[in-house]
Amino acid sequence: MRPWSRALVGGTVLLTAVLVAIQLTATFLYNAPSNVVSQRYETQISWWMNPLLNQNWQLFAPNPISENLEVDARASVGPSATVTSWVNLSAIDDAGTVGNPVPSHLTMNGMRNAWREFAGTHTATGLPLASSPMAATAQGYLENLVLGYLRPRESGAIDSVQVRFIVTLLPGSGRTAAQSAPQTQTLPWWLVTAS
Amino acid sequence: MSAITSARASTAATRLGNWWSRRYALVTDSAVAARGTAALRIGYGALWTLFLLFEFDERLAAWGPNAAWTPTMERTFEAQTPMLGWVRDWLTSVAGLGSGGFEAFYALAILAGVLFTLGWRTPISSLLFCFVVIALENRSPLLTDGGDNVLTLMSIFLCFTRCGRHWSLDARRRQRRAQHDEAVEAPAGPSADWRLELDAAREQIANVLHNGAVLVIAFQVCVIYATAGLYKVQGSMWQDGTAMTYVLRLRWFQPWPGLDSWLLGHGVLLAIAGFVTVFVQIGFPFTVFTPKLKYPSLVVLAGMHLSIAVLLGLPFFSLIMLVGDAVFLSDRVWRAVERRVAGPAYAENMNTIATPTLVFDGDCAFCTSSVQWIKRWCRPAVRFVPWQQLDLAAHGLTQEQVTSAVQWLRPRTSAKPVPSGAAAIGRMLLRARWPFRPAGALMLVPPISWLAAGVYRLIANNRYRLPGGTPACAVPHARLTPAPTSKAAAEPERPESLEEPNVALDDLLERD
Numbered sequence: 001m002r003p004w005s006r007a008l009v010g011g012t013v014l015l016t017a018v019l020v021a022i023q024l025t026a027t028f029l030y031n032a033p034s035n036v037v038s039q040r041y042e043t044q045i046s047w048w049m050n051p052l053l054n055q056n057w058q059l060f061a062p063n064p065i066s067e068n069l070e071v072d073a074r075a076s077v078g079p080s081a082t083v084t085s086w087v088n089l090s091a092i093d094d095a096g097t098v099g100n101p102v103p104s105h106l107t108m109n110g111m112r113n114a115w116r117e118f119a120g121t122h123t124a125t126g127l128p129l130a131s132s133p134m135a136a137t138a139q140g141y142l143e144n145l146v147l148g149y150l151r152p153r154e155s156g157a158i159d160s161v162q163v164r165f166i167v168t169l170l171p172g173s174g175r176t177a178a179q180s181a182p183q184t185q186t187l188p189w190w191l192v193t194a195s
Numbered sequence: 196m197s198a199i200t201s202a203r204a205s206t207a208a209t210r211l212g213n214w215w216s217r218r219y220a221l222v223t224d225s226a227v228a229a230r231g232t233a234a235l236r237i238g239y240g241a242l243w244t245l246f247l248l249f250e251f252d253e254r255l256a257a258w259g260p261n262a263a264w265t266p267t268m269e270r271t272f273e274a275q276t277p278m279l280g281w282v283r284d285w286l287t288s289v290a291g292l293g294s295g296g297f298e299a300f301y302a303l304a305i306l307a308g309v310l311f312t313l314g315w316r317t318p319i320s321s322l323l324f325c326f327v328v329i330a331l332e333n334r335s336p337l338l339t340d341g342g343d344n345v346l347t348l349m350s351i352f353l354c355f356t357r358c359g360r361h362w363s364l365d366a367r368r369r370q371r372r373a374q375h376d377e378a379v380e381a382p383a384g385p386s387a388d389w390r391l392e393l394d395a396a397r398e399q400i401a402n403v404l405h406n407g408a409v410l411v412i413a414f415q416v417c418v419i420y421a422t423a424g425l426y427k428v429q430g431s432m433w434q435d436g437t438a439m440t441y442v443l444r445l446r447w448f449q450p451w452p453g454l455d456s457w458l459l460g461h462g463v464l465l466a467i468a469g470f471v472t473v474f475v476q477i478g479f480p481f482t483v484f485t486p487k488l489k490y491p492s493l494v495v496l497a498g499m500h501l502s503i504a505v506l507l508g509l510p511f512f513s514l515i516m517l518v519g520d521a522v523f524l525s526d527r528v529w530r531a532v533e534r535r536v537a538g539p540a541y542a543e544n545m546n547t548i549a550t551p552t553l554v555f556d557g558d559c560a561f562c563t564s565s566v567q568w569i570k571r572w573c574r575p576a577v578r579f580v581p582w583q584q585l586d587l588a589a590h591g592l593t594q595e596q597v598t599s600a601v602q603w604l605r606p607r608t609s610a611k612p613v614p615s616g617a618a619a620i621g622r623m624l625l626r627a628r629w630p631f632r633p634a635g636a637l638m639l640v641p642p643i644s645w646l647a648a649g650v651y652r653l654i655a656n657n658r659y660r661l662p663g664g665t666p667a668c669a670v671p672h673a674r675l676t677p678a679p680t681s682k683a684a685a686e687p688e689r690p691e692s693l694e695e696p697n698v699a700l701d702d703l704l705e706r707d
């Protein structure tokens with residue numbers, strides 16, 4: 001081999017080695033518990049990993065979810081503002097899951113993640129946390145999802161919706177019957193803006 | 196004294212130098228886990244395509260212009276993280292599409308999955324695959340799960356690998372071109388020197404990038420398992436062995452409630468399954484590099500993934516996780532898979548001396564077309580040579596033998612008697628691909644072997660009356676055909692062993 005092609009290959013080896021070393025180190029520090037090193041280089045690690053290489057492997061961990069959620073919604077429909085009865089949206093999801101070997105992403109992850117995101121950005125009474133810039137987005141997403149379930153069921157135009165969460169802790173060791181009673185969180189009415 | 200020390204130092208330096216140049220050659224001249232990355236390509240490409248097809252009815256609700264996660268929300272969400280402008284454009288690209296544009300994008304995403312799976316122009320299709328996966332997965336970030344996360348990462352890493360070296364349209368094209376070049380005789384005009392040099396450098400650079408990417412992929416898989424396991428071990432429910440009893444009662448993940456309630460009756464088994472899962476996950480980075488523990492732990496993980504796929508209704512999540520393990524399977528294992536699926540003739544290099552030979556009658560049209568059919572469909576690792584092109588005496592055969600039945604020439608042995616007729620066919624089928632192999636075994640076992648021998652006699656005696664294509668050699672009893680040009684000339688003279696048939700002439704047969 002000639003010197004120029006040898007230099008080309010050697011340069012690639014060097015560059016690849018450096019990039020691989022950075023990638024492995026960053027991946028390790030990104031996933032490791034927060035420590036002296038990862039705190040010191042937080043900006044650099046975040047720059048390297050986000051957004052293309054970000055990752056989260058907290059799969060059913062540290063503890064798996066141990067509660068079942070029921071999302072109910074009702075709507076105020078039409079010019080007379082008739083309020084519908086509560087519709088159990090989770091039952092609709094369950095119907096899409098039971099007996100289906102390949103449930104869709106929307107059925108499996110839609111309401112669950114929307115609830116998690118909403119709970120993380122709102123108070124127990126359903127008001128946005130001032131510290132959270134994503135609160136409005138989380139609420140809008142939940143509202144759109146809920147409307148996606150309600151619209152096919154209502155003939156009239158929906159003016160506003162109300163959502164409630166009913167969380168039931170699964171019975172287990174160290175959990176009293178009182179703890180496992182369903183907890184209902186009713187959110188305020190939301191005015192539906194025409195989209 | 197000092198002389199000894201310096202001599203020692205220089206030996207150590209030489210040894211280090213040798214070690215380094217061996218490593219360097221490994222990284223530049225070979226592509227490690229080339230079959231493993233091909234398996235990743237096929238696995239992820241196929242899972243992506245299937246995923247899009249299964250989600251087809253809900254595509255608009257999940258990712259369309261009027262999806263619950265609106266384009267405005269998507270832009271607000273991405274504005275949270277500082278990133279390069281082109282990355283932001285990439286992540287929000289689907290959010291900017293109208294309904295027509297979205298349908299076109301969805302079709303493109305399916306097409307990209309198919310092309311990547313098939314390995315069509317892999318350097319291009321892998322980039323296209325990476326583009327569509329990341330663009331669509333980031334359209335509605337709240338819909339994704341761990342499987343989507345793995346898929347986006349792997350789609351990036353696979354762009355740097357040579358995952359199209361095996362089992363791909365690229366590989367087929369390369370093979371055909373090589374055969375073509377061989378047949379046509381290499382173009383006479385010598386390519387420019389610098390051109391050859393550049394090609395060689397490009398080959399080496401591709402290897403270096405591939406090997407780096409394989410290391411990154413392997414490390415990523417280890418991190419996934421170790422992190423998932425270490426997070427679990429901190430949870431009280433995984434510690435007291437009740438975690439699985441909670442998971443199986445979650446209504447989100449309950450496609451088969453009857454099966455779940457049956458399993459919930461076996462708390463001890465569930466606790467053991469939970470412990471094994473956590474231990475194997477944490478141990479993965481160590482066991483996977485320990486020969487005796489590697490395959491048991493891969494089997495446990497495969498079992499875990501398959502049960503998640505069925506029990507929790509997460510087939511894409513768990514199969515995507517499972518495919519990543521494929522990078523750790525050795526080339527030996529993949530070659531065994533290759534032999535089973537594609538047939539021994541594909542997996543083995545047919546130029547090895549150890550290949551046995553089936554001698555048939557080249558004058559007989561029926562025999563010749565049967566051989567063609569067998570080569571096409573059974574793909575045995577066997578050489579087929581018409582007796583007219585064989586030096587019979589050199590192989591200890593008589594004219595009477597070869598005109599009455601096919602003969603089986605074993606390499607490296609001149610043991611008598613030579614198996615012939617149905618016994619030869621049976622041995623040939625034993626070296627064919629599935630499902631012909633068991634048929635071959637059956638043909639060798641009495642009483643089927645007796646029946647097969649009778650049928651063979653019947654066909655052989657009437658073979659000139661049976662239909663078929665052109666005979667391999669229309670001129671009997673003569674070896675007129677000149678040795679074919681390029682390959683025979685290029686190949687170094689191999690000593691004509693007693694067992695080895697005429698290679699050059701065999702090539703002539705291979706080529707039609």
